[in-house]
Amino acid sequence: MFNHLLYEINDGVCTITLNRPEVYNALSPALIQEITQAFTQAGEDSQVRVVVLTGSGDKAFSSGADLKNGLGGATSLGESLRKNYNPMILSIRNLAKPVICRLNGIAAGAGCSLALACDVIIASENAKMSQIFVSIGLIIDAGSSYFLPRLIGSQKAFELASTGRIVGAKECLELGLVNNVVTASELDITVTQTAQMYAKGATQAIGLIKKVLNQSYHSTLDQMLELEAQNQDVAGKTNDFTEGVTAFLQKRPTNFQGS
The missing domain is CATH 3.90.226.10 (2-enoyl-CoA Hydratase; Chain A, domain 1)
Known part of the structure; x- marks a missing residue:
């Protein structure tokens, strides 16, 4: 190709x-x-x-x-x-x-x-x-x-x-x-x-981190706080968030799937 x-x-x-x-x-x-x-x-x-x-x-x-x-x-x-x-x-x-x-x-x-x-x-x-x-x-x-x-x-x-x-x-x-x-x-x-x-990481969260940091170069604190809230909502609905919390509570390594 x-x-x-x-x-x-x-x-x-x-x-x-x-x-x-x-x-x-x-x-x-x-x-x-x-x-x-x-x-x-x-x-x-x-x-x-x-x-x-x-x-x-x-x-x-x-x-x-x-x-x-x-x-x-x-x-x-x-x-x-x-x-x-x-x-x-x-x-x-x-x-x-x-x-x-x-x-x-x-x-x-x-x-x-x-x-x-x-x-x-x-x-x-x-x-x-x-x-x-x-x-x-x-x-x-x-x-x-x-x-x-x-x-x-x-x-x-x-x-x-x-x-x-x-x-x-x-x-x-x-x-x-x-x-x-x-x-x-x-x-x-x-x-x-x-x-x-x-x-092996939380791919969705890492992608959102990249998105938020890209915006931080030209945004105010108020705008960044709101952007964090919006994207944390998205991260909180991923399978990796569920896996991360479960692994933490069970005291075992995480098995993120990137979704």
Whole structure:
């Protein structure tokens, strides 16, 4: 079904792998469309409890826009963002399931934006990030203007965006750009353990948590209190809530089914 990425499901974990290692997993219009399709498919599949997004090879998560592939039918850079990049980022942020980025190498430009759109980022010690847009005279896009200041503050966001400098894994962790940094040999096991934890979790509640936190960026306290009440009503009607309470009372481990 997919030509530019790998799509696998195993024990509730959907792994989406950008598969253009010969160009450091650069984001061509075709790959971007497939990423959006893959996340849409994962969202509709009840077997999927968590998504892992990564790049093939050991050098790059994604080097950003594939400048050799043009605008993919768009007539301008703005139209290309509206047609390709924006739907891709929204497909991740609107997915009612956790998304883990397995940051295996460099994430530059829109590739960095793609990583930042994920809910959890686990990075190899060899990974790097760069808002490289300015080096070709462009502004940051694909959501980075939204994610960066919220993660690291306006001043640091301006620094990284206006210089495009490469940030190593250790500094990424110190800044709060990633959740965890591990050795290259530990990356797979750490990602697998984290994914399995989420795959066994209360999927509906986690999806609602993601929805509520997304709203918190631009809502008042009163609005958030009401949003909590509305979504807690939804969570309280799930089978997982019943299982969670029963397991607590019976003093046994939970057996969430994600429903």
